[in-house]
Amino acid sequence: MGKWNKIPRIHDLIKQRRIQTFVETGTGRGNGVRAALDHGFKRIYSAEKFKKAANLAKQLFSPHKNVLIVEGCSEDFLNNLLPLLDENPIFFWLDAHFPGEFHGVKRSACENERIRSPIKYELEIIFKERKKYGFQDIIAIDDLRMFNKSFRLFKQKLVTTELWEIKAMIPKGMTCTQYKQDHGYILIHSTPKKIML
Numbered sequence: 001m002g003k004w005n006k007i008p009r010i011h012d013l014i015k016q017r018r019i020q021t022f023v024e025t026g027t028g029r030g031n032g033v034r035a036a037l038d039h040g041f042k043r044i045y046s047a048e049k050f051k052k053a054a055n056l057a058k059q060l061f062s063p064h065k066n067v068l069i070v071e072g073c074s075e076d077f078l079n080n081l082l083p084l085l086d087e088n089p090i091f092f093w094l095d096a097h098f099p100g101e102f103h104g105v106k107r108s109a110c111e112n113e114r115i116r117s118p119i120k121y122e123l124e125i126i127f128k129e130r131k132k133y134g135f136q137d138i139i140a141i142d143d144l145r146m147f148n149k150s151f152r153l154f155k156q157k158l159v160t161t162e163l164w165e166i167k168a169m170i171p172k173g174m175t176c177t178q179y180k181q182d183h184g185y186i187l188i189h190s191t192p193k194k195i196m197l
């Protein structure tokens, strides 16, 4: 499991772009939200499909009025939330996969591929909804290793998206950088002319 705050120079990048809003898919144990609070984001939104994990996170972050934890799948969450947000840019941390994996649920238990490994559906919504803001957002994706045909979970058909499919979705004006540390990260951002990496 990766941590968005371990991505090289990510804090500087977010500060440079004056990003105040954090949107996460897959709350898990809440480490991403905790790091977002520590960073100082003004608004923090996170979705968790697994009821028990969502309830624990709601309880954990209830003292923080700027944190909204939503129980539900990431597609519904993004479809409902993004039309309501008019801030620009936003930092996205896409880390949803395998509902209940921290609660002893088998990765194969979720039969719905859109929920089990939703990355391409999430990106589809983000690019559609954020087009009007000129694609100035920063999108970080965890677990680069998963999007590779030779990876164990890919061979087991538990993950079905390859890196080239993600790259093929990236709109003009944005590019992607890959980082190898931990299990690997993908960072999608506006072209290097506009952003200093």
Ligand SMILES: C[S@@+](CC[C@H](N)C(=O)[O-])C[C@H]1O[C@@H](n2cnc3c(N)ncnc32)[C@H](O)[C@@H]1O
Pocket: 001, 002, 003, 004, 024, 025, 026, 027, 028, 029, 030, 031, 032, 033, 047, 048, 049, 050, 053, 072, 073, 074, 075, 095, 096, 097, 098, 099, 100, 101, 102, 114, 115, 116, 117, 118
């Ligand atoms: C790797 S953990 C997230 C860790 C967390 N983002 C962090 O930085 O500490 C993945 C979480 O995504 C949740 N999940 C799986 N599929 C989901 C989906 N389609 N929508 C929302 N959450 C999902 C799982 O239940 C699990 O808690």
